[in-house]
Amino acid sequence: xxxxxxHDYDVLIIGAGGAGLRAAIExxxxxxxxxxxxxxxxxxxxxxxxxxxIAAAMGNVYAEDNWKxxxxxxxxxxxxxxxxRMAELHAKEAPDRVWELEQWGALFDRTKDGRxxxxxxxxxxxxxxxxxGDRTGLELIRTLQQKVVSMGTDVFMECKVLQLVHDSSGRxxxxxxxxxxxxxxxxxxxxxxxxATGGVGKSWKFTSNSWESTGDGHAMxxxxxxxLIDMECIQFHPTGMVWPLSVxxxxxxxxxxxxxxxxxxxxxxxxxxxxxxxxxRAETAETEEEADKWYTDHSAGRRPPDLLxxxxxxxxxxxxxxxxxxxxxxxxxxxxxxxxxxEYIRRRLPSMYHQFMxxxxxxxxxxxxxxxxxxxxxxxxxxxxADTAATRVDGLxxxxxxxxxxxxxxxxxxxxxxxxxxxxxRAGVAAADYIEGGSGPADFDQGEVDAAIARALxxxxxxxxxxxxxxxxDLQEMMQANVGIIRNGPELxxxxxxxxxxxxxxxxxxxxxxxxAYNPGWNLATDLPSMIxxxxxxxxxxxxxxxxxxxxxxxxxxxxxxxxxxxNLAHSVSGGTYDGEFATxxxxxxxxxxxxxxxxEEAK
Amino acid sequence: MADVTMxxxxxxxNGGDFQEYTIAQNEGEVVLDVIxxxxxxxxxxxxxxxxxxxxKCGSCSAEINGKPRLMCMTRMDELPEGTVTxxxxxxxxxxxxxxxxxxxxxxxxxxxxxxxxxxMPEGGYRMFQQDVERGQEFRKCIECFLCQxxxxxxxxxxxxxxxxxxxxxxxxYAELEMHPLDTNDRxxxxxxxxxxxxxxxxxxxxxxxxxxxxxxxxxIIPLKERAVDAxxxxxxxxxRKIRNVxxxxxxxxxxxxxx
Numbered sequence: 001x002x003x004x005x006x007h008d009y010d011v012l013i014i015g016a017g018g019a020g021l022r023a024a025i026e027x028x029x030x031x032x033x034x035x036x037x038x039x040x041x042x043x044x045x046x047x048x049x050x051x052x053x054i055a056a057a058m059g060n061v062y063a064e065d066n067w068k069x070x071x072x073x074x075x076x077x078x079x080x081x082x083x084x085r086m087a088e089l090h091a092k093e094a095p096d097r098v099w100e101l102e103q104w105g106a107l108f109d110r111t112k113d114g115r116x117x118x119x120x121x122x123x124x125x126x127x128x129x130x131x132x133g134d135r136t137g138l139e140l141i142r143t144l145q146q147k148v149v150s151m152g153t154d155v156f157m158e159c160k161v162l163q164l165v166h167d168s169s170g171r172x173x174x175x176x177x178x179x180x181x182x183x184x185x186x187x188x189x190x191x192x193x194x195x196a197t198g199g200v201g202k203s204w205k206f207t208s209n210s211w212e213s214t215g216d217g218h219a220m221x222x223x224x225x226x227x228l229i230d231m232e233c234i235q236f237h238p239t240g241m242v243w244p245l246s247v248x249x250x251x252x253x254x255x256x257x258x259x260x261x262x263x264x265x266x267x268x269x270x271x272x273x274x275x276x277x278x279x280x281r282a283e284t285a286e287t288e289e290e291a292d293k294w295y296t297d298h299s300a301g302r303r304p305p306d307l308l309x310x311x312x313x314x315x316x317x318x319x320x321x322x323x324x325x326x327x328x329x330x331x332x333x334x335x336x337x338x339x340x341x342x343e344y345i346r347r348r349l350p351s352m353y354h355q356f357m358x359x360x361x362x363x364x365x366x367x368x369x370x371x372x373x374x375x376x377x378x379x380x381x382x383x384x385x386a387d388t389a390a391t392r393v394d395g396l397x398x399x400x401x402x403x404x405x406x407x408x409x410x411x412x413x414x415x416x417x418x419x420x421x422x423x424x425x426r427a428g429v430a431a432a433d434y435i436e437g438g439s440g441p442a443d444f445d446q447g448e449v450d451a452a453i454a455r456a457l458x459x460x461x462x463x464x465x466x467x468x469x470x471x472x473x474d475l476q477e478m479m480q481a482n483v484g485i486i487r488n489g490p491e492l493x494x495x496x497x498x499x500x501x502x503x504x505x506x507x508x509x510x511x512x513x514x515x516x517a518y519n520p521g522w523n524l525a526t527d528l529p530s531m532i533x534x535x536x537x538x539x540x541x542x543x544x545x546x547x548x549x550x551x552x553x554x555x556x557x558x559x560x561x562x563x564x565x566x567x568n569l570a571h572s573v574s575g576g577t578y579d580g581e582f583a584t585x586x587x588x589x590x591x592x593x594x595x596x597x598x599x600x601e602e603a604k
Numbered sequence: 605m606a607d608v609t610m611x612x613x614x615x616x617x618n619g620g621d622f623q624e625y626t627i628a629q630n631e632g633e634v635v636l637d638v639i640x641x642x643x644x645x646x647x648x649x650x651x652x653x654x655x656x657x658x659x660k661c662g663s664c665s666a667e668i669n670g671k672p673r674l675m676c677m678t679r680m681d682e683l684p685e686g687t688v689t690x691x692x693x694x695x696x697x698x699x700x701x702x703x704x705x706x707x708x709x710x711x712x713x714x715x716x717x718x719x720x721x722x723x724m725p726e727g728g729y730r731m732f733q734q735d736v737e738r739g740q741e742f743r744k745c746i747e748c749f750l751c752q753x754x755x756x757x758x759x760x761x762x763x764x765x766x767x768x769x770x771x772x773x774x775x776x777y778a779e780l781e782m783h784p785l786d787t788n789d790r791x792x793x794x795x796x797x798x799x800x801x802x803x804x805x806x807x808x809x810x811x812x813x814x815x816x817x818x819x820x821x822x823x824i825i826p827l828k829e830r831a832v833d834a835x836x837x838x839x840x841x842x843x844r845k846i847r848n849v850x851x852x853x854x855x856x857x858x859x860x861x862x863x
Contacts, residue, residue, distance in 0.1 A: 040655055040663065041653075041663065041706070041710075042710065043661075043747055044655045044656075044661040044662070044663050044747075046655075046656075048656065048660050048661050048746070049656055049658065049660055049661075058728070099724060099728050099729075102721075102724070102728065102729055102785075103721055103724055104719065105719035105721075105780075105783065105786070107731075107736040107739050107740050107743060107783070108736075109733065109736070110731055110732055110733040110736060113730070114729075114730035114731055114732050115727075115728055115730065116728060132740060132743070133740075135660070135744065137660075138660065138743075138744070138746065139743060142743060142745075146713075146716075146718070146719070147718075149710075149713055149714055149716075150716075150718035152714075157710075181699045181700075181703075181705070210654075210655040210656045210657065210661070211654070211655065212655060243632070244630075244631060244632020244633070245630065245631075245632065246630065246632055246633045246634065246637045247632070247634075247657075247658070250657075250658050251658070351659075351660070354659070355658065355659065358659070358677055358679070359632075359634070359677070359679070360632070467644070467648055468648070469643065469644040469648060470644075473644070512648070512649075513648055513649060514648065514649025515649070517616065517651075517699070517700055518651040518699055518700040518701070518703050519648075519649045519651065520643060520648070520649065520650070520651060520652070521643070521648035521649050522649070
């Protein structure tokens with residue numbers, strides 16, 4: 001048996017974005033020994049990319065707002081596939097989580113009477129997003145980071161977890177990781193592990209996600225015996241940059257539309273009026289005049305169709321481009337420059353202004369932006385208990401984007417940051433309860449550690465083999481083409497064949513050159529098994545869900561089906577092992593209590 | 605477009621040198637795009653740190669043609685024609701290639717006395733936009749540490765790192781000092797323990813800030829004024845003498861718990 005650097009914690013948190021840091025604060029406040037492992041530096045997690053705001057029904061701008069309306073908006077936005085209990089807890093607790101951030105030093109934009117200002121976003125009936133200009137995610141992560149640091153928490157930076165480790169009875173016992181700067185391995189013993197690893201978007205070619213979003217936590221949970229649900233539900237954010245090519249996919253905040261920006265096609269038409277689904281018709285403006293009045297007074301007109309939920313807007317843009325009414329670079333126009341003053345735009349959207357000025361040479365106060373859909377977020381994730389964030393594996397919890405259920409088939413903008421802090425906290429509470437109740441691992445399966453390390457080192461020992469960069473490139477092309485925004489049966493079947501055979505074999509035979517110290521090629525080689533595993537679940541779910549709903553659109557089944565609206569698709573691997581057989585089953589939705597059903601009925 | 609020659613520093617703590625790579629570039633690309641193409645084709649183990657590729661995370665700091673910049677926000681077509689030189693930040697120890705050990709900064713962050721607001725009233729705190737805006741400017745910081753890299757107090761004097769917070773953390777102290785809710789007084793601490801006096805306002809930090817934060821004018825100079833006022837104001841001094849209570853010492857400020 002080989003010895004490695006080893007650390008023991010009560011709670012090990014994998015991921016240092018909003019959910020991981022919020023969980024750490026909670027566990028730390030309970031007096032537990034907490035370790036955070038992150039594959040990047042502290043404060044760089046994908047949470048910093050969030051722009052528009054954090055949704056919480058505080059009622060600071062529209063006093064009529066409350067958790068019931070937020071719950072209703074979230075469920076409708078999710079096309080009713082959500083775990084209702086998560087949506088309920090989220091709507092109820094989000095305001096306290098925002099106010100708590102202020103106690104830890106956050107500085108949100110203010111209303112005239114000094115309260116937290118809230119902005120409009122797609123799918124939210126009232127202006128509900130607390131924000132700091134268009135850099136709200138940065139504010140969130142910096143606040144949590146500074147709080148965590150002030151509490152004296154151990155943070156393992158640039159340390160990448162490869163796999164979870166069990167005890168002999170199948171409980172979670174820790175994890176095995178490697179230090180990126182040195183390439184040395186390290187093991188962590190833990191009574192409870194919280195996964196907060198974020199998303200999976202890097203398996204698509206055009207994505208707003210950073211290199212980190214490789215689905216490590218999704219894959220590790222699956223290999224450890226947990227289930228993944230709703231993996232076919234991927235959010236393509238309607239507004240990503242399309243030009244220059246090198247920044248294609250880079251996010252343009254929905255706040256542009258919340259603050260008055262509108263979508264136009266190459267003929268100058270505000271085309272969204274033609275794409276209002278029946279579900280939203282009663283509450284959506286029918287004319288440009290009516291829509292424009294709404295921005296200043298929500299009682300003077302109905303919502304502009306530009307602010308429909310993201311899935312609706314992304315499909316509409318896709319259809320316009322397909323119909324030949326797109327821009328020269330294959331997007332549509334997003335125009336705020338002709339509708340708001342330059343001073344207003346620079347104050348409300350400073351980072352968008354700089355992003356376009358510096359990367360595309362476009363002045364958004366004068367010119368329209370060219371935008372198109374970009375892979376942004378996975379609604380699906382680890383199946384968890386709503387109240388505790390617990391998976392079906394003892395001692396394993398999941399919170400944030402890696403967890404599934406909260407957002408159903410489509411997430412509303414602004415509901416992600418609030419998800420992180422609501423369920424990050426809940427995971428911390430539940431892990432602490434689990435430990436204080438005397439639960440924990442009996443031992444540490446060294447065999448799992450040795451196997452994970454052998455797998456990680458194998459690419460160095462092969463005589464020959466492909467570059468991991470080539471495989472990643474081909475995977476991104478294939479997933480974009482076959483499992484993108486609009487899907488069909490034959491392309492999905494082809495994708496699954498490729499994933500099961502070609503890609504799995506290529507990953508098993510790739511070669512890494514160079515040493516182990518800070519070798520990005522090797523790091524990518526350790527990401528690829530997760531990317532392939534997650535892509536298989538997405539594709540399997542997309543094949544079996546023979547309908548269109550939220551972030552899953554089938555051109556061969558263009559309508560939502562009542563039958564498919566009653567269950568999630570749940571994935572697992574046999575034996576909860578690294579190389580088990582995949583299985584996908586129907587998992588019935590929770591039954592919503594009558595008082596919550598009534599809220600949805602009232603709203604119709 | 606024509607190929608470009610990139611001169612990139614390769615090596616580790618034991619030493620290294622520049623290596624040249626001649627490679628294709630496309631319209632609109634930034635330096636980081638070209639680095640990535642080199643990784644994908646010629647040098648798969650070329651180490652560089654990056655995350656968002658959108659100027660929001662502050663990971664991909666380097667010295668491009670001698671100037672500290674973010675690789676993701678530096679367009680190739682804005683650089684002068686000819687070879688482009690990319691080197692790691694000089695102020696921090698080398699890990700490998702373009703990646704440096706920036707742990708100095710995280711150690712400095714740990715030494716900052718936490719924010720200490722009064723208990724929150726029902727319905728949340730009241731603060732006004734003009735009061736939060738000063739702090740918001742400093743909270744735009746993406747922690748790229750380019751200001752730390754360029755600051756000559758630590759760039760040329762390794763010994764100073766023990767007792768000099770540097771521009772990134774002076775804006776943090778300024779932010780807390782100007783925070784509408786904070787009650788924790790760090791003015792003596794930043795002067796005595798964090799080396800505020802070493803800064804002689806050359807404004808190099810402001811020049812390299814990719815977020816265009818007015819580090820010197822809006823943070824360091826006001827912070828210096830406030831720290832000096834706290835220490836030398838004769839009336840405050842007399843008041844302390846009469847009441848026979850010194851202001852909270854820096855040591856106490858240092859251990860002030862977070863709420």
